[in-house]
Amino acid sequence: MAPAPALVLIGAGKMGAALLGGWLAAGIAPGDIAVVEPQPSEALEKLAAEKGFALDGAPEPAQTLVLAIKPQMLDKAAPGLAPWLDSESLLISIVAGKTIANLSRRLPARSIVRAMPNTPAAIGRGITGAFANSHVTPAQRDRAQSLLSGVGAVEWVGSEQAIDAVTAVSGSGPAYVFLLVEALAQGGEALGLPPDLAMRLARATVEGSGELLRRAPDSSAETLRKNVTSPGGTTKAALDVLMAQDGLAALMARATAAAAKRAGELAG
Structure with missing residues (x-):
């Protein structure tokens, strides 16, 4: 059995695709990436074939999972996402409005970064506000910083509540x-x-x-x-x-x- 990918992206819509493009441009090895997208576009399928990252595949706990789905999809998607995570995984969520407590109730990850990028990420000029819960280690925070900075600047906030303000200012x-x-x-x-x-x-x-x-x-x-x-x-x-x-x-x-x-x- 092939080893689990180091980095799993759940959702390859506009923001997920922007993150994926930033990671590939930054030199992350395509073999370390898996993308899970129930309705992959023709462009995504072509990119996967060209670059060599996995598209879907059998779930195994990843080192880092980036959750980039619409908030209304979380409840339905959560059971299928759980096998991609375990207690050692880092979960980075860019799901608007969904709190760390909400994510923790639905998914097995303990280390969670809640982030809010904005659409200029598509041209590498985005800015992301991020908050890490108490389980996130310094190494995991550095990993999150590296992944999120692939599409622009990153600003860390001191409370999760501040993410709603970030959403209101730079996200929207x-x-x-x-x-x-x-x-x-x-x-x-x-x-x-x-x-x-x-x-x-x-x-x-x-x-x-x-x-x-x-x-x-x-x-x-x-x-x-x-x-x-x-x-x-x-x-x-x-x-x-x-x-x-x-x-x-x-x-x-x-x-x-x-x-x-x-x-x-x-x-x-």
Whole structure:
């Protein structure tokens, strides 16, 4: 019988596939990886054939199992996942909302890292918030750090409750940015710009601003904002609206609170 794989990925949807791509790019041996995906895409099957990682296969306890399924699938999937784990396995869960206690009730792993990456992981520019329970050893935490950093930066938080806040800020955050692009383009349309031009201007503005932020790590967002804002100018006129008491900050506070609340409700 072949030895159990060192790394098992359960679920190869968008986030699971991003993680898999990051691991392969980082040089993890394909022979050390098994992917379990009930409905593998043609692209996944082709990648498995090309790279040589196992697709499905007979379950045996893995050194590390990364759980990347939808939260509503956990109850149904748990019995089939249990044979991939034992008390020595490290379980890394990116299942939104599902707590470590919830996972422990359903799966035999003791060492559990709960993580929340975001969709820029697909291009290696994600950021992941992570929390390790008390059973995770220093070596297992290093292993989790290495695997999660394959798709971007990793930030460790000191309490599991903070993962809901991470979900609200960075996990869901890309959608807020995309909505900003939509809204900015709509504002341009309202001022008479053709829709396609308004969208190109809005996209390029957000793309460039993000890159400027990335290239100026020692400058705060506040500093960069002030650098664009001349007293009495057009930007200041717009910011007077956005920074009003009921403006963007208040709206974003309500939005992130709603996301964090929903993350808690998904704990189930």
